[in-house]
Amino acid sequence: MKLVNLKIDDVDISVPAGTSILDAAKQAGIKIPTLCYHPDLPVKASCRLCLVDTGRKKLETACSTPVKEGMKVITNSKKVRDARRTALKLLLANHPQDCLTCVRNGSCELQALAAELNITDISFYNMVEKLPIDDSNLAIVRDQSKCIKCGRCIEVCQEVQCVGVINSSFRSGEYKMTTAFDKALAETDCVYCGQCSAVCPVGAIYEKDDTAKVWKALEDPDMHVVVQTAPAVRVSIGEEFGLEPGSIVTGQMVAALRKLGFDKVFDTDFTADLTILEEGSELLERLKNGGAIPLITSCSPGWINFLERFYPELIPHVSTCKSPQQMFGALAKTYYPQKAGLSPDKVFVVSIMPCTAKKYECARPEMNSSGYQDVDVVLTTRELGRMLKQAGVNFENLEPEEFDDPLGISTGAAVIFGATGGVMEAALRTVYEIVTGTVLEDVDFKDVRGIKGIKEAEVELDGQKVKVAVANGLGNAKILLDKIKNGECDYQFIEIMCCPGGCIGGGGQPYGTTNEIKEKRIKAIYDADKGMELRKSHENPAVKILYEEFLGEPLSEKSHELLHTHYVSKKK
Amino acid sequence: MLTNQQIRDVVQKYEDGEENILAILLKLQEASGQNYISEDCAVEVAKELNIPASKIYDLLTFHSMFSTKPRGKYIIEICKSAPCHVNKSREIVKMFENELGIKMGETTADKLFTLQFTSCIGACDIAPAAKIGEKVYGNLTKEDVKKIIQEYREGGK
Numbered sequence: 001m002k003l004v005n006l007k008i009d010d011v012d013i014s015v016p017a018g019t020s021i022l023d024a025a026k027q028a029g030i031k032i033p034t035l036c037y038h039p040d041l042p043v044k045a046s047c048r049l050c051l052v053d054t055g056r057k058k059l060e061t062a063c064s065t066p067v068k069e070g071m072k073v074i075t076n077s078k079k080v081r082d083a084r085r086t087a088l089k090l091l092l093a094n095h096p097q098d099c100l101t102c103v104r105n106g107s108c109e110l111q112a113l114a115a116e117l118n119i120t121d122i123s124f125y126n127m128v129e130k131l132p133i134d135d136s137n138l139a140i141v142r143d144q145s146k147c148i149k150c151g152r153c154i155e156v157c158q159e160v161q162c163v164g165v166i167n168s169s170f171r172s173g174e175y176k177m178t179t180a181f182d183k184a185l186a187e188t189d190c191v192y193c194g195q196c197s198a199v200c201p202v203g204a205i206y207e208k209d210d211t212a213k214v215w216k217a218l219e220d221p222d223m224h225v226v227v228q229t230a231p232a233v234r235v236s237i238g239e240e241f242g243l244e245p246g247s248i249v250t251g252q253m254v255a256a257l258r259k260l261g262f263d264k265v266f267d268t269d270f271t272a273d274l275t276i277l278e279e280g281s282e283l284l285e286r287l288k289n290g291g292a293i294p295l296i297t298s299c300s301p302g303w304i305n306f307l308e309r310f311y312p313e314l315i316p317h318v319s320t321c322k323s324p325q326q327m328f329g330a331l332a333k334t335y336y337p338q339k340a341g342l343s344p345d346k347v348f349v350v351s352i353m354p355c356t357a358k359k360y361e362c363a364r365p366e367m368n369s370s371g372y373q374d375v376d377v378v379l380t381t382r383e384l385g386r387m388l389k390q391a392g393v394n395f396e397n398l399e400p401e402e403f404d405d406p407l408g409i410s411t412g413a414a415v416i417f418g419a420t421g422g423v424m425e426a427a428l429r430t431v432y433e434i435v436t437g438t439v440l441e442d443v444d445f446k447d448v449r450g451i452k453g454i455k456e457a458e459v460e461l462d463g464q465k466v467k468v469a470v471a472n473g474l475g476n477a478k479i480l481l482d483k484i485k486n487g488e489c490d491y492q493f494i495e496i497m498c499c500p501g502g503c504i505g506g507g508g509q510p511y512g513t514t515n516e517i518k519e520k521r522i523k524a525i526y527d528a529d530k531g532m533e534l535r536k537s538h539e540n541p542a543v544k545i546l547y548e549e550f551l552g553e554p555l556s557e558k559s560h561e562l563l564h565t566h567y568v569s570k571k572k
Numbered sequence: 573m574l575t576n577q578q579i580r581d582v583v584q585k586y587e588d589g590e591e592n593i594l595a596i597l598l599k600l601q602e603a604s605g606q607n608y609i610s611e612d613c614a615v616e617v618a619k620e621l622n623i624p625a626s627k628i629y630d631l632l633t634f635h636s637m638f639s640t641k642p643r644g645k646y647i648i649e650i651c652k653s654a655p656c657h658v659n660k661s662r663e664i665v666k667m668f669e670n671e672l673g674i675k676m677g678e679t680t681a682d683k684l685f686t687l688q689f690t691s692c693i694g695a696c697d698i699a700p701a702a703k704i705g706e707k708v709y710g711n712l713t714k715e716d717v718k719k720i721i722q723e724y725r726e727g728g729k
Contacts, residue, residue: 164624169633180618180625181611181640572615 006071021062021073022050032075033084033113035091036150037063038199040500040515042159044151048087049113051080059083085117091148093124095202102146102203107511109201110148136184139192139208139359147177147204153196160500161474163306165190177204189572191305193474193498194356194380194507207356207508211387213377217348218261225348226264226336227257228328228407231272231418232354232503233381235524239510239517240385241395246520248528251400256393257352258401267403268351269410271327272417272426274546275299276537278563279321279423280431281554283493287466292316294469294484294491297423299323301361302498302507304567306474311481312569320564324417325351325358326367328407329374330562335550336407344370351378354418354506357498369562380508409542412443412532419525420472420502421448421455424495428459428468429536435461443535449526451501451518454479456491468493473500574603576616583620590621597631597638606683607643614640636690644679646724649690649703656692661700667717668702684725 002017011028020043025032036047045064052062053074062075074080092114099105131144154177157166165188169178179188197205217225238247257265283295298304298319307318322330328351333344351358355378361367362375379387388395403409413429416422425445432440447457448468453476459466469491471477477496483489499505504521505513529535537543551558582599586592596617601609609632618625632638650656650665665676668687672680679686695701698710709720 158624158626164626167624167626167630169626169630171634178626178629180614180629 004067004069004071006067006069006073008073009075015067017067019067021052021054021060021065021067021071024067025052025062025073025075030075032062033116034063035109035113035148035201036152038152038155038514041152041155041199047091047148047150049084051083051087053077053080081117085119088113088117088119089122089124092119092122093126094128095148096128096145097126103206103209104203108203134184135208136186137190137192137208137360138363139356140185140190140194140197140205141208142185142205143203144176144178145204146202148202149175149177150201151177152199152201153177153205156195156199159475161191161193161195161498162478163189163191163193163474166196189309191302191309191474191498192357192360192507193302193305195499196507197356198507198509198511198513207380207383208359209383209386210359210377210379211383211390214350214379214387217350217376220348222346223348224263224342224346225261225350226266226332226407227262227350227352228266228268228271228325228332229253229257229352230268230325230354230503231415231422231525232506232509232521233352233384234415235418235504235521235528236354236381236509237352237384238395239512240382240388243396244520245517246524248524248531249395250528251402252395252398254403255398255401256388256395259393259398260387260391262350264404264407265401266328266332266407267410267414268324268328268353269414269417270407270540270542271324271331272299272414273411273537273540273543274327274563275321275324275417275423276413276426276430277543277547277554278327278559279319280427280434280537282319282321283427283431284434285555287492294489294494295319296493297495299417299423300357300496300498300503301355302357303474303477303496305357305360305570306477306498308567308570310478310571311485312567312571314481314484315567315569317484318567320560320566322367322563322565323358323361324414325353325378326361326374326565327563329362329367330369331546332407333370333372333374334562335546338550339406344372349375349377351375352381352384353378354381354503354509355499356380356507358508366565381506381510382508385510406542406545409540410532411537411540412529412535413537414540415528415532416525418503419449419522420451420497421445421470421495422502422525423497424448424457424468424470424493426537427493427495430538432459432461433536433538440536448495449522451515451522453500466493467491468495470495472497472502472505474498573610574600574613578603579613579616580620583617590623593617593621593628593631594635597628601638605645607645607647607686608639608641611640642679642683644684644686646684646704647686647688649688649693650676651691651693651695651699651701651703652689653692653696655696656699656701659699664700664702664712664717667712667714668721671717671721685721 003014004017005014008028013028015024032050035049043064045061050062051059054060134142234250238249254265296318332349337344358378362378413426448470455470471480501518505518614628615625676687695708701710
């Protein structure tokens with residue numbers, strides 16, 4: 001690899017040819033402010049905040065300018081500072097000045113830069129076009145008046161997720177991020193993955209805040225309020241309190257939820273194990289008796305929305321299993337109150353999810369097999385962070401506590417649902433033992449792990465070779481789906497997760513998520529798995545009892561009634 | 573109103589539709605009879621080309637030659653660039669507005685004329701200038717405006 005030598009401020013450094021000044025500066029330990037730049041997305045250089053002096057007449061943007069041999073870069077001079085401050089003031093002149101009441105107060109990248117660049121007056125006339133707020137749906141709110149036109153939402157919606165709902169429109173002063181013909185999101189093909197809300201640097205796109213509903217239920221003495229936590233939340237909620245990405249804080253999270261006043265703290269991992277038994281049985285049943293193959297997983301509600309809107313012809317391939325969150329909801333208002341001697345109409349179910357699409361999922365009309373809406377409210381990891389801060393919970397110093405029985409008992413196979421490849425691996429651990437009747441000694445299926453977009457593996461099950469694939473991010477899923485459509489696919493089982501990296505990269509996860517951070521969360525997920533006593537779903541003792549006492553066996557009539565669902569074409 | 577079949581026929585005339593999308597949209601705009609691309613039309617083109625409708629909306633709003641709202645049969649474009657401005661193009665605007673009884677950006681009730689601004693059309697030597705379709709008019713006076721409108725009214729009916 002050809003190395004290029006340059007000097008940034010007073011640091012001599014050699015970096016590979018093609019490196020941007022921004023990345024070279026990072027390696028030299030020099031910080032250059034950025035705003036539109038995102039390490040995992042294409043460079044646009046539109047915000048002009050990373051301007052540096054390369055000795056040319058005009059300052060250049062560090063994010064988009066590659067290094068050159070002998071280059072001398074100055075990142076800190078009056079000329080550079082003034083230019084950056086002017087660029088930022090121009091952005092602020094078109095931005096509402098309501099930081100104190102903004103949803104991103106304290107987590108806003110624009111606000112942080114205003115502090116960093118010591119902006120004490122804006123000097124330009126404040127001109128903000130007041131545009132209507134789009135809160136047409138249950139998951140995502142768009143407040144275009146706050147948009148700084150960085151274009152990150154477009155990149156994730158168009159290129160990463162291939163949903164193509166948000167795009168730029170108009171030009172020059174009227175340039176904005178809109179849907180086609182400026183429709184409300186509810187009228188578009190939006191799948192509510194929330195990746196746009198995760199990359200938005202300001203308060204222009206965010207999840208619908210449902211914390212008030214939860215506070216209200218917690219205050220109600222007549223309600224028995226239970227909470228379930230998704231696998232991915234335990235390796236990310238710590239970030240809301242300044243802990244290192246990848247910190248496993250399961251016990252502190254449980255303790256914190258008790259402090260908020262939940263009557264029972266349960267775990268979605270319990271129904272993740274249950275999902276494996278149902279979905280594993282479904283796979284074996286289809287392989288044996290003939291059925292649409294490949295079978296595709298159904299845990300990810302963003303993916304299900306994508307299926308119904310873009311690939312309805314593939315609906316027969318998708319597992320009829322509800323997602324673990326919805327299986328939990330159905331049991332929390334049937335099995336659980338029966339066991340605990342409660343009235344189901346007094347049980348209020350809250351989910352803590354890394355996901356914005358779950359907000360849409362829980363309100364689907366078919367998700368009421370208990371006779372009530374099975375899950376009452378879904379909060380994202382970020383919303384839980386806000387509730388805990390509001391309650392003054394001293395998260396990082398809490399003594400770890402255990403989940404409640406019985407819906408809090410789980411195995412390592414369930415916790416890995418949080419990372420791309422996890423559902424596949426969990427299913428293989430169980431299906432292998434069922435089919436072969438022998439004990440699986442090495443439970444680690446490493447081929448399906450990691451952040452790569454599409455992964456493949458081949459597993460031998462009792463002499464029969466089973467070919468599996470795993471896709472994360474809808475753009476990658478699309479590649480596999482087109483293959484199935486064109487009859488070019490020889491897989492038997494496919495896992496699809498809507499969000500890049502799987503649930504740990506969900507649209508409701510703490511702000512500032514990058515691939516680097518996702519890798520750390522994934523590592524934490526597998527460490528948590530390794531730390532579990534039981535690592536195969538079918539060994540979960542509480543799930544065994546559930547079948548004995550209530551469901552009968554996998555794919556039983558009762559299972560079908562409570563744990564399975566159907567999909568309908570929503571193609572326009 | 574174009575039928576979906578008519579829209580598909582236009583798109584299918586091109587081997588690489590995505591590459592020729594501007595030409596397709598211009599053809600459809602012309603064929604619409606109202607000088608615009610409707611939402612239904614854009615959605616049909618998107619389906620046919622297998623691209624998101626948001627990408628078509630981007631093109632339609634980026635290029636000033638397109639409109640997403642119905643316009644008149646004749647689009648009168650008045651130059652707003654500097655040479656026309658100093659030659660009192662504002663007066664021309666008033667003349668057209670008075671003659672047609674509409675404001676800039678609007679369409680006459682008989683759907684015959686739409687008034688809009690254009691960037692420089694390279695007719696600075698005869699500023700103030702206006703353009704209707706492919707035809708350029710310069711050194712405009714009140715009488716000229718009356719006469720031009722009259723001609724189009726007669727031709728358009």
